[in-house]
Amino acid sequence: MGGGGVASPTDKISNKQFCDDEIKALVDVANSYHTYVTAHAYTAEAIQNCIKLGVKGIEHGNLLDERTAELMAELGCYLTPTLVTYKVMGSDQFSAFLGPENSRKNTEVLYKGIDAMKIAQKKKVKICFGSDLLGPLYGYQTQEFRIRGKVQTTQEILLSATVTPPEMNGLGDKLGQIKPGFIxxxxxxxxxxxxxxxxxxxxxxxxxxxxxxxxxx
Known part of the structure; x- marks a missing residue:
């Protein structure tokens, strides 16, 4: 958790959850196991704090700004937007899923998510496909394809769901493409x-x- 969350009851979106030394320690340990760290982060400050210390992927990123997107692209970091999450949790059908304060935070990030995607696309950040939906909400994850269509081309959406995630996971030579030698x-x-x-x-x-x-x- 690189910053505050929507579903967590006591923090603000702007809160930082770890100090620099803690994040660096996480990255160092992950590197020693030949793997990487991704972080839940919404704000530009939280994202920059994480990626400057070696975090490879950012989940959500709804409050991304242009400078942060430029830095992500420069460092080869990955962004996994989860736009459908806020749409579903903000719907009348699931109005009781979040408490009043959590609903306020959900609204805060809901309308910024599309803007963040536009910025990431413009700055050529590597984008993956995700949903972050749990339990009874899981069946709504495919709506992310429709939402992404407001920002990305169809080809870009498909690449974000097939080619880019295996690349981030270090499996780009095995998954995500129809080629000889691939699974x-x-x-x-x-x-x-x-x-x-x-x-x-x-x-x-x-x-x-x-x-x-x-x-x-």
Whole structure:
């Protein structure tokens, strides 16, 4: 947690959760295991604080500014927006999911998320696909495809969901592409998502089968 959260009851979005020495220690230990650190962070201050100390990925990033996006691109950091989370939690259907203070924080980041995506795209930050939805909200995660369509091209959205995450995870030579030597993880669709990305928000109607490691399910 590089900064305050929406669901946490007692902190502000602007709060920093760790001091520099603690973040650096986390990064050093991760490096010793040949892996990396990602951080939950909303504000430009929290994001910069993390990535300057070696954090590789930022989850959320709704209050990103241009200077921070430039720094992320310069350092080769990854951004995983979770726009659908705030849309769903702010809906009437789940109005009781968050308390009053949490709802206020949700609104604060909800309307900034699209702007942050636009900034990240403009500054050529590497963007991954995520949702951050838990429990009964999990089934709404595919709505992220529709929301991303307001900012990204269809090809950019698909790359963020297939090629870029394995790259961040150090698996870019095994996952995310249909190439010889890559693991055969595939979705067979009724039609081409390049023509209409919203078909990925209706998986029951549009996915013919899932192939995992060459086996069809």
């Amino acid at each position: 055969a993880d595939l979705l067979m669709m009724k039609s081409n998502p390049l023509d209409d990305i919203t078909i990925l928000d209706e998986p029951e109607s549009n996915i013919l089968f899932v192939m995992k490691e060459g086996r069809i399910y």
